[in-house]
Every structure is written in structure tokens, then in C-alpha cells.
Amino acid sequence: MSNADQDSWSRVKERLRADVGDDVYSSWFARMDLEAFEDKTVRLSVPTRFLKNWIQSHYAERVLACWQAHDSNVARIELIVRSAVLRQAVPVKPRETAAPVAGHAEAGRMNGHARPVFAADAAGHEALGGSPLDPRLTFDTFVVGRSNTLAHAAAKQVAIARRTDPVMFNPLYIHAGVGLGKTHLLQAITWAGNAAGERKVLYLTAEKFMYGFVSAIRTQTALAFKEALRGIGVLVIDDLQFLQGKSTQAEFCHTLNALIDAGRQVVIASDRPPSDLESLDDRVRSRLAGGLVVEMGGLGEELRFEILKTRVTAARAHHPTFDVPQPVLSYIAKTVTHNGRDLEGALNRLLAHSKLTGHAVTLEMAEREVRDLVRPQEPKRVKIEDIQRIVARQYNVSRSDLLSSRRTANVVRPRQVAMYLAKTLTLRSLPEIGRRFGGRDHTTVLHAVRKIEGLVGNDVSLAEEIEGLKRQLQE
Numbered sequence: 001m002s003n004a005d006q007d008s009w010s011r012v013k014e015r016l017r018a019d020v021g022d023d024v025y026s027s028w029f030a031r032m033d034l035e036a037f038e039d040k041t042v043r044l045s046v047p048t049r050f051l052k053n054w055i056q057s058h059y060a061e062r063v064l065a066c067w068q069a070h071d072s073n074v075a076r077i078e079l080i081v082r083s084a085v086l087r088q089a090v091p092v093k094p095r096e097t098a099a100p101v102a103g104h105a106e107a108g109r110m111n112g113h114a115r116p117v118f119a120a121d122a123a124g125h126e127a128l129g130g131s132p133l134d135p136r137l138t139f140d141t142f143v144v145g146r147s148n149t150l151a152h153a154a155a156k157q158v159a160i161a162r163r164t165d166p167v168m169f170n171p172l173y174i175h176a177g178v179g180l181g182k183t184h185l186l187q188a189i190t191w192a193g194n195a196a197g198e199r200k201v202l203y204l205t206a207e208k209f210m211y212g213f214v215s216a217i218r219t220q221t222a223l224a225f226k227e228a229l230r231g232i233g234v235l236v237i238d239d240l241q242f243l244q245g246k247s248t249q250a251e252f253c254h255t256l257n258a259l260i261d262a263g264r265q266v267v268i269a270s271d272r273p274p275s276d277l278e279s280l281d282d283r284v285r286s287r288l289a290g291g292l293v294v295e296m297g298g299l300g301e302e303l304r305f306e307i308l309k310t311r312v313t314a315a316r317a318h319h320p321t322f323d324v325p326q327p328v329l330s331y332i333a334k335t336v337t338h339n340g341r342d343l344e345g346a347l348n349r350l351l352a353h354s355k356l357t358g359h360a361v362t363l364e365m366a367e368r369e370v371r372d373l374v375r376p377q378e379p380k381r382v383k384i385e386d387i388q389r390i391v392a393r394q395y396n397v398s399r400s401d402l403l404s405s406r407r408t409a410n411v412v413r414p415r416q417v418a419m420y421l422a423k424t425l426t427l428r429s430l431p432e433i434g435r436r437f438g439g440r441d442h443t444t445v446l447h448a449v450r451k452i453e454g455l456v457g458n459d460v461s462l463a464e465e466i467e468g469l470k471r472q473l474q475e
């Protein structure tokens with residue numbers, strides 16, 4: 001293959017990155033290589049079959065389009081799995097001294113019998129006992145829908161992987177708003193992984209991580225802590241956004257690097273993508289973004305309905321007389337839009353009511369019971385990527401123009417509008433927005449916001465244009 005081909009490939013990759021955004025790019029395309037370019041066919045390789053299938057079914061046209069934009073001779077893309085070059089995972093040595101220790105059952109949340117969670121070495125256990133697990137949060141009770149297909153597939157992969165399998169994506173980073181199933185998925189990995197017995201899975205909330213480490217330092221057992229970490233095959237950290245403090249973060253970074261470099265799997269959940277974890281330093285952020293980053297979207301009505309059905313079936317195991325007619329389920333699925341926790345709350349109320357009064361569940365009763373859980377449609381979480389895409393389309397420029405340093409009027413105004421929308425429609429800070437617009441300074445963003453604010457007061461057509469853009473983004 002010629003240098004010119006490699007050069008083309010670099011350009012195509014840049015185009016692709018600008019097109020799909022950093023998170024998507026680093027999840028799917030970062031490890032894609034050019035193998036050959038002959039007869040109008042570009043042959044690309046990825047390290048795993050999973051990646052190949054996913055790219056094929058979701059991004060094949062995009063990739064082809066990016067090539068064709070660069071070189072109109074390209075007619076086909078062929079995707080292959082490269083085999084021999086896989087980085088071999090370092091097998092985890094089982095630690096013989098480990099004795100099973102039951103997880104602390106969290107009162108009220110545990111209604112079944114907890115299986116042993118994670119057994120660290122005696123010395124490390126104090127600092128490293130896993131966070132409590134809820135026996136209901138397994139793959140069996142996790143309902144798969146459009147918004148979580150990928151996260152679920154990746155979680156399954158991680159849970160069933162054998163000790164000797166190469167690590168496919170590391171870390172696996174799942175992000176979603178509150179109540180959308182992150183903890184459920186992470187605990188499912190933990191249950192399933194430990195049941196399979198191949199690799200020890202340790203589930204920790206970020207708080208537990210901080211607490212464990214801080215107390216380990218205090219009692220001078222930081223060495224024991226690190227020693228114990230060595231026995232872990234899969235480290236699962238929930239709610240990473242709560243990780244605070246410089247020294248904790250330094251230790252987190254260290255742990256992350258040590259585990260990943262040793263071929264151990266790391267799984268992380270957070271309420272935001274790595275790029276938005278503002279308190280973490282850049283190296284940690286990019287390490288986090290270097291694995292597979294998956295977002296779980298809101299629970300659609302269909303998914304809510306299925307979750308409710310699963311829940312009712314589970315409840316009936318303990319309360320055989322409990323029954324929720326289909327219209328009531330549909331009603332709740334339609335109106336209780338918030339998140340998985342509210343769905344659970346709604347069902348608990350129906351259950352309590354029917355138990356206490358002995359009355360069957362009716363639509364009327366449901367309407368009364370869940371009234372305060374019925375919320376107006378939540379405003380959509382607007383993403384900076386979407387803003388850039390829609391603004392670019394509106395003004396007939398490309399997304400990479402918006403991120404570029406070009407200063408011609410036809411790009412400057414759309415760029416300012418996009419930054420203004422990012423500031424008004426998202427909770428991102430000025431520096432964060434600057435970073436997402438091609439690494440600009442926060443004062444540039446501020447200037448853009450002020451500029452547009454000033455203009456819309458006098459310019460009716462611009463004001464209307466912006467209203468239109470807002471409508472499109474919030475649809």
C-alpha cells in the first residue's frame with residue numbers, strides 16, 4: 001500500500017470524526033485500519049467481529065460516503081476482522097487465599113438472599129468489599145429496547161468473556177440520565193460474571209472507591225489495596241461522576257491504567273460522556289474515551305410497557321393475587337414518563353393499595369395512585385453534536401467548517417449561532433463548549449453568545465431562524 005493511500009486514509013478518518021463526533025468516533029473507528037485499496041475497493045480491518053458487525057450495520061454508508069467525498073473512484077468498502085494482531089489479554093491468576101465474603105445487604109433493598117459478592121484477600125477486603133448488589137438486577141430482568149440494545153450487547157459480552165479471551169473494548173463506558181438502567185446493567189454484569197466464575201468481578205460505586213481508598217491510606221494498607229486489585233478480573237465502577245478530589249482521581253487514573261494495561265476489563269457508568277467529566281484531567285478523560293463509549297437513551301413507551309410487565313410478573317411470585325390489567329399497564333407506560341424508578345414506584349403503589357384494601361387494580365385507582373408521578377414531557381436532552389449538525393444543515397455549511405478556524409462570514413455567523421444554542425439549550429460550561437467547537441477559548445464562546453443575544457433583539461428574521469432551530473432540536 002502506498003503512502004498516498006495511508007494519507008488518504010488519514011484524511012478520511014478526520015472527515016469521519018468530524019461527521020460522527022468524537023465519542024462515536026473513538027468508540028467505533030479508532031481501531032480501524034486500512035488494509036488495501038485496489039479495484040475501487042477499500043479494505044478496512046477492525047479487531048473484532050462485534051465491531052465489524054456493528055459498523056457494517058450502522059455506519060457502512062457513512063464510511064463509504066466519507067471515502068467518496070475524498071476520492072470519487074471508491075465504489076465499495078470491505079470490512080474484515082484482522083486476526084493475528086490482537087493484543088492478547090494477560091490471564092488473571094486466581095488468588096488461592098480468597099474466601100467468599102457475603103456483600104453487606106442493604107436493608108430494605110434486598111428482599112432475596114444475597115449471593116457472595118466478591119471475596120478480596122483478607123487484608124484487602126476491608127478496603128475493597130464490593131458495594132451491595134440487588135439480586136433483582138440481573139440480565140433476566142433487564143428489558144432490551146431500541147435505546148439500550150448496544151449497551152446491553154456490550155455488557156453481555158463482558159459478562160460472558162473468558163479469562164483468556166482478548167479484551168474487546170476497554171473500558172466499557174456506559175452513560176445515561178438518571179433511572180435509565182445503568183446500575184441495573186452493571187449489577188447484571190457482576191452477577192453473571194461471578195456466576196460464570198471465570199473472572200472475579202468487583203462492583204464498586206465511585207463513593208465506595210473513594211471511601212475504600214481513603215481509608216486504606218489511613219490505615220497504611222494502600223499496598224494491600226493494590227495487591228487486592230490485582231486479583232480482580234473485571235472492575236465495575238458505578239456513578240463515576242461522583243468521583244471527587246485530586247488524590248482520589250490520581251489513584252483512579254493509576255488503577256485504571258494498571259488494570260487496562262494488564263488486560264483486565266474495566267466497566268464504568270456515569271450520567272455523562274467522558275468528554276463532559278469536567279473535573280477529571282485530560283489524560284483520564286481520553287483513556288476513558290478510548291474504549292467503547294455507549295449512551296443509553298430514554299426509555300420509550302414500548303420499553304416502559306415491557307419493563308412494567310416484567311415487574312408485575314416478578315411481583316406475582318410473591319403476591320400471586322396481584323394482577324394489573326393491560327389497560328392499566330398501558331396507561332402507566334404512557335403517562336409515567338420519567339424513568340425506571342418512577343415506573344417501579346408506580347407499581348409499588350398499586351401493589352400496596354391492592355394488598356391493603358383487597359381491591360382489584362383498576363384504571364381509576366391507578367389514575368388516582370400515580371397522579372403525582374405523571375409529569376409533563378421532560379425536555380429533551382439536547383446534544384452539542386446535534387446542534388452542530390442541525391445548524392450546519394440550516395446554513396449549508398459542513399460540521400467541520402463549524403469546528404474549523406475559518407473566519408469567513410458564511411461560517412462565522414452559523415458558528416456563533418451554534419455556540420449560542422449550545423449555551424442556552426445545554427448545561428455545558430463555556431470552556432466545555434469551546435472545547436467542543438474545535439478547541440476554542442471560553443472567551444470566544446462568550447463573545448458569540450453575547451453577539452447573538454444582541455442581534456436577536458433587533459433582527460426579527462434571525463430571531464425566527466433561531467426559534468426554528470430550537471424547535472427542531474427539541475422535537
Ligand code: ADP
Pocket residue numbers: 137141142143144145148176177178179180181182183184185307339340341344
Ligand atoms: P440508573 O442507575 O441509570 O439511574 P437504575 O439501573 O437504577 O438506573 O434503574 C432504575 C430502575 O429502572 C431500576 O428499578 C431498574 O431495574 C429499572 N430499569 C431501568 N431500565 C431497565 C430495563 N431496560 N429493564 C428493566 N428494568 C429497567
Ligand code: MG
Pocket residue numbers: 182183184238239
Ligand atoms: Mg445508578
